[in-house]
Amino acid sequence: MITEPPPTPPVVAILGAGPAGMSCANACLSFGLTPVVIERDDHAGGAQRSNFHPNLWMLGAPGESGEAMTRRMAEHFRSLPVHTLYRAEVAAVERENERFHLHLEAGESLRADAIVLATGLRPRATPALEKLAEASSRVLIGPLSPVIRDGIRDTDVLILGGADNALDHALFLAEKGNRCVVCARGAFSARAAFLDACARWPGIELRPSCATPELIPLPTGIRAAWPDAVRDFGWLLVMYGYLPNTEVLDRFVPALRPALTADAHVRVDAWQRTGVPGLYAAGDLTGPPQPSVPTAIAQGLAAARAIERDQRAANSGQ
Numbered sequence: 363m364i365t366e367p368p369p370t371p372p373v374v375a376i377l378g379a380g381p382a383g384m385s386c387a388n389a390c391l392s393f394g395l396t397p398v399v400i401e402r403d404d405h406a407g408g409a410q411r412s413n414f415h416p417n418l419w420m421l422g423a424p425g426e427s428g429e430a431m432t433r434r435m436a437e438h439f440r441s442l443p444v445h446t447l448y449r450a451e452v453a454a455v456e457r458e459n460e461r462f463h464l465h466l467e468a469g470e471s472l473r474a475d476a477i478v479l480a481t482g483l484r485p486r487a488t489p490a491l492e493k494l495a496e497a498s499s500r501v502l503i504g505p506l507s508p509v510i511r512d513g514i515r516d517t518d519v520l521i522l523g524g525a526d527n528a529l530d531h532a533l534f535l536a537e538k539g540n541r542c543v544v545c546a547r548g549a550f551s552a553r554a555a556f557l558d559a560c561a562r563w564p565g566i567e568l569r570p571s572c573a574t575p576e577l578i579p580l581p582t583g584i585r586a587a588w589p590d591a592v593r594d595f596g597w598l599l600v601m602y603g604y605l606p607n608t609e610v611l612d613r614f615v616p617a618l619r620p621a622l623t624a625d626a627h628v629r630v631d632a633w634q635r636t637g638v639p640g641l642y643a644a645g646d647l648t649g650p651p652q653p654s655v656p657t658a659i660a661q662g663l664a665a666a667r668a669i670e671r672d673q674r675a676a677n678s679g680q
């Protein structure tokens with residue numbers, strides 16, 4: 363009697379081990395899929411890993427900080443039987459028959475039946491500010507670093523940006539005894555509660571319609587030169603918002619690149635399908651109305667469910 367070998371579970375390559383990627387991997391296991399996670403950092407957790415504020419949107423854990431919550435999720439993720447490649451990045455992705463062939467930068471390669479993009483966002487800055495941050499350790503791009511939490515005390519801080527993160531950080535730093543100047547190119551777009559709180563705080567100066575000054579690195583900070591004034595600051599924080607981490611798509615052959623929205627997020631349907639068969643996306647990369655950990659977790663789960671359903675349909679010839 364000839365016995366058929368058991369069918370091999372479909373392999374799902376998940377790019378990114380933030381909440382969306384970790385949740386997708388976890389759900390893949392319960393849907394009979396084999397997840398392989400490719401994370402470019404040396405740890406799982408994603409953007410919340412250094413958030414020292416309480417996560418207000420995670421039901422069931424009131425008061426828990428983003429970093430404590432992330433530690434909990436990453437610990438669970440690491441306990442799962444999920445093959446995870448850290449410090450790994452995709453170098454090229456092509457189609458091979460009905461499957462994907464992923465070539466990794468380290469020279470390894472992987473064949474997968476589906477791919478989930480879960481690479482999140484990165485802080486936005488101009489090329490000139492990125493260069494300045496490389497030249498000076500007193501220039502920080504984006505929010506939530508341990509230096510902001512622990513290292514900035516009793517000094518003058520210049521914050522560029524006018525949205526929630528700029529004002530939230532001004533309030534946090536003012537509470538630590540710093541004096542903050544917040545410079546927004548146009549009107550402030552931050553939520554009213556932050557604007558009111560900043561306006562009441564004597565150590566915070568809000569400057570709308572403020573041209574970006576000329577910025578000169580100093581040994582102990584940054585000199586900001588406006589046409590009418592020059593002032594030295596201990597630190598410069600750049601809070602210009604975020605860009606989706608879609609640069610990895612340049613490494614996909616053109617036929618496998620998904621459509622993007624007008625603001626450069628990956629376009630998905632309600633099942634997290636991108637429109638390229640077998641390619642899904644979850645989390646901040648898809649530009650959900652309220653990017654958050656619960657949203658990313660839900661989308662990672664939905665992507666796994668969609669893959670299970672689509673693979674079953676493909677295998678039954680539907």
Ligand SMILES: Cc1cc2nc3c(=O)[nH]c(=O)nc-3n(C[C@H](O)[C@H](O)[C@H](O)COP(=O)(O)OP(=O)(O)OC[C@H]3O[C@@H](n4cnc5c(N)ncnc54)[C@H](O)[C@@H]3O)c2cc1C
Pocket residue numbers: 377378379380381382383400401402403405406407408409410413415416417418419420428450451452480481482483505506527607610644645646647653654655656658
């Ligand atoms: C300042 C701030 C405050 C926030 N506060 C809250 C809050 O209070 N509550 C809340 O619920 N949410 C909050 N959020 C939002 C929350 O952090 C995100 O919505 C959530 O982390 C999105 O998860 P994600 O998995 O989509 O992306 P991420 O968490 O960004 O994870 C993406 C992962 O992909 C990896 N990666 C990137 N590119 C590649 C690549 N090419 N190859 C492999 N891996 C790659 C990254 O290293 C990272 O590990 C906040 C965000 C910020 C910035």
